[in-house]
Amino acid sequence: MMQAIRFSDQGGTTAAVPSTWRDRKVAVAATEMQTDPIGLQHQETQVVARASVEAQTDPTVTSARSSRGRLFDVGPLTAFLQRVERPLADMLMENLQTTAFSEWGLDWGTDDVDEADRNQPLLQVSDTDLLVDPDVVDPDMTLVAMDKSQSGNSLVLGYAIPHRVTRAADTWCTHASRLSMWQAGKPTASTTLTSCVTTVAIHPDTSAWVAAGTWLGTVLLWDTGLTTAATSAASSIAHQDAVTAVRWCGPMVWSIALDGALIEWRRARDGLEAVRHLVVAIPRTQLGCGLMSMAMHPDPVSSVVVLATEVGQVIHMDARRMKAVGKAAATQGSVATAPHFRYAGHVGVVPGLAFNAFVPMCVSVGDDGKLALYRVFRDTPIHLVHMATPLLAVAWSPLRPAVLAVTTATSLSIYDLAANLVQPVATLALNCTGSVFFHPTLPIIYVGALAGGKSGVQTVRLGSELVTRDIGVRRRDVAALAKLMGTADEDEHWDE
Known part of the structure; x- marks a missing residue:
């Protein structure tokens, strides 16, 4: 039996609807005694044929197939819907005209689920507060280097007194600088360097490892689990000018500097050790051309790297042209290597x-x-x-x-x-x-x-x-x- 519910204008905004179907049990015997045209026992034994359908007195009693292919009877369901159609329609019409829901709002949504998002500006500042290293108290120190982890959840910031990275700037720097690691908007580790930091890079797989370059040409490896940064190991090949970019290539660190050198480093016991190098030379000379920026091919197995210089050149390099650092390199000096081609x-x-x-x-x-x-x-x-x-x-x-x-x-x-x-x-x-x-x-x-x-x-x-x-x-x-x-x-x- 269906229970109709009326909503009163003087009532509140809620209504308790008792369940009429909970704990209801239908016995087989009761089903067999019902007055519907086809009982459960008859349903189980009948053979559905066109002649038997034509002989029935109730035109609404038909058979249909479920999604699994078994026959089921729709007659009782049809009879039930016919009995409740009129009273249900009357109750719905009365509820439609009531003011019981006048304190409620209705949101029909939109045809386009992204319409609300599209009405938003394409660019907006999501947080008015900057992420700033709280330990930086020198007003002359600014953010000069930054990198993010592969997941985007960690940031490393480098603070220093800004230098214009050109040959016309000072040739020596004794200012201290800071590196700080941030996760979830909070600083988690920091360290102080004895020279101005110029560039940083987070390891793509191990975000605790940070490579950094300084104004004095030093390449550092900082493990954020430690309290100090490790300097590069003693090597016959090293940068002779300010480091302008560092990048991770698998387990190796690549760095470029204003001396025109590209150096590949590997982790050593006490820091970093040079493995291979090349020098981008000024045309028709043996002098290195200052390198300013570097981009590595997104395919990790590729040897392509693009470099840019302080005089506007954009250079396509093949890393396979890099020379191995050997014992004789100290006396032979850096070898100027021609690029693959220039853009x-x-x-x-x-x-x-x-x-x-x-x-x-x-x-x-x-x-x-x-x-x-x-x-x-x-x-x-x-x-x-x-x-x-x-x-x-x-x-x-x-x-x-x-x-x-x-x-x-x-x-x-x-x-x-x-x-x-x-x-x-x-x-x-x-x-x-x-x-x-x-x-x-x-x-x-x-x-x-x-x-x-x-x-x-x-x-x-x-x-x-x-x-x-x-x-x-x-x-x-x-x-x-x-x-x-x-x-x-x-x-x-x-x-x-």
Whole structure:
């Protein structure tokens, strides 16, 4: 039996609905005594045939097949629905006209589940407070280096008195600097260096290991579980000028410096030990050309590395050309090694390089305000974007193949190359100091910034359109980049 419930206008906003089906048991005997046209016993023994259906007196009693192919009777259910249809309709109409629910709100939703997200700005500061090392008390010390772990949950920050990394700057530095590790927005470890730090890198698999370079040319290995940083081991090959970039390549550390050298290091008992090296020479000389930035091929088995110089050159290097460090190297000196080839470069310093993880493409940004896109194995840029201000850093999105972030001294800009090749889709006014990183899974960007007289890491939230995981959007991005590279009819992924 069905129990109808009326909602009273004078009542509250809740109603207790007693269950009429709980603890109800239907006996087989009772089922056999029912007045419905077909009882349980008859249902079990009858043979369904067209003649027997035509002979029935109740036209609603039919048989149907369940999803498992067994016959079941729909007659009792149909009769039940016919009995309750009228009173149920009356009760629903009365409830529809009542004011008992006047204090409640109803949200019908939208046809597009992402509409609310799309109404949000593409870029917004998610936290007004900067991540700042609380132990940095010298007002002249600013954030000069930053890196994130592969998971994006750990950050390492390097604070020092900023030096313009060019040969015109001071040749010696005795200022102290600091390294600090952050996890979940809180500092977990820190150490003090005797020289200004210039670059840092977190090991991709073991986030407790941090490599760092200094103004004096020293490459350090810091285990955050220890209290001090370990210096590089004594070696016949070492940097003779400020280190400008360090990167992890598996268990090895690669570093570049203003002396033009690229050195590969391995962990030793007391720090790091040089294994291989090469020197990028100034054309027609044996002098090293100062290196400013470095990007490594996203395929870990590849030997391709792209370097940029202080005079605007962008160089494609093959790491297999590196020379092993031997006992004779101390007397022979560094050997100038020619690069694989040079891309059409910039005018002035090139502070930023980045590889795309989806297609064979890399990007460079320079002090000349130019953003250049290259197909990795072609020396001519496939696209150029000219801006009015010097560019500081660049990073590709790990989720959207055609999305990249670019920083200047006064702004953070996001480009969607599938939507617009010339203008950014979003720009945020921000006093940037250099580094920019996408979080690998969350819709946020880490940016080195200045705010309120402090220097630290600003967290910027991205709109849903810029971080979607929709495979259709990714394919559209890859197709747009393939068309830009002139490879629309070829394999659009890493095939070179």
